Amino acid sequence: MMAEYKLTVPLDTDVVSKLKAGDRVTLTGDVYTARDAAHKRLVDLLGEGKELPMPLQGQVIYYVGPSPTPPGKAIGSAGPTTSYRMDPYTPALIEKGLKGMIGKGERSEPVVDAMKEHGAVYFAATGGAAALISKRITKAEIIAYEDLGSEAIRKLTVEDFPVIVAQDSQGGNIYKEGQKKYAR
């Protein structure tokens, strides 16, 4: 049975371990944005043993490159991008304490292994519901890599941001389970 949770970020391992694929979650607190280009820089920094521009312990990364902010709004349209492109970088971030990721589409085996080993969860937001999702973001601030434009790292303050647990820390996977159920 799917459960519903209202969670605040940062997340701890106990909370993460309760979450099961298919659960509905709303997130409140600060999350960080990063896409391909920012991930590459973060993982390069880790490789050089240098400090990252944001904390990772207990944090959530949202895979999004928002459209420009029009006057009078907190942010432009801001739906998730496809997550598999971040897979080459993700295990290194999970090892350093990252607890949650928000994106769309299935994650690969090495990411799932890291999620199981360190206790992390992968959430799906609705791809292409970007104007709707932007209503749950109350503040956006660029904290690093401004030169990357929409791919810069932003700190987003979110309120009751709706997501679905897509892949959990025990290997549960709504993509596999859901698709099997409706295939003919």
Next chain:
Amino acid sequence: MREISSAKITEEVARLCMESNFELGEDVWRALEEGLKKEESPVGREILSQILENADIAKSERMPICQDTGLAVVFVELGQDVHITGGDLEAAIDGGVKKGYTEGYLRKSSLGDPLERVNTGDNTPAVIHIRIVPGDRLRLCVVPKGGGAENMSRIAMLKPADGVEGVKQFVVDSVRTASANPCPPIVVGVGIGGTFELCAFNAKKALLREIGSTHPDPFYAGLEKELLVKVNDTGIGPQGLGGRITALAVHIEVAACHIASLPVAVNLNCHAARHKEVIL
């Protein structure tokens, strides 16, 4: 010779860039509403409701439907009796893309070089396809094409012996492999025949046909219908979370081909199947 000014073209392209990103086409809207009625999966219905609510917000607040406002693909049909004044056609289109993406607060996703990967800052250059046709009109169709669905597109040079069954298998396999990534429910554009590049071009062109329309050739109309059933039977569903509505439509474009060839291309579009056109 009818004259159309390049300034007019720039103005129209800018408007089409914005409108296509803010307003979902009525055919897509209808198909999503029908999908919501048919979807058996509760999570699938939740997703479809969100997509429809999102389209409402985008339209009323003039916000992009999706943050990925795409590369601007522009299909041009230029009447051979039209004379463009005041500058060249491609520069006029790029000028419109720059203006539309800047004034509309649309995301700039274009990198000047695929390996250097530095953003051009104004979403140019557009991807422009020009065809010279009879007459004295100019048709401009702007198609903002997002990266997520484009990345899941494929082409195969099948053997003639593979026949229609090979084509069906390739289309369904492409959708299955793409799974959640192209943001289902998708529109599936299929090119069959032609050369390598014409086949891919036709797969993209197929995405522009109105959803709900049927192929003029009864054989291909039947094949589209059959493929839509097969694609929906994958169970991928809205956002790949499982459900019966994986695709809103399958559209096929065919072209003559070589005796040795059977090319097939699949170009996927996310549910934000955006395109707007004008005839000047």
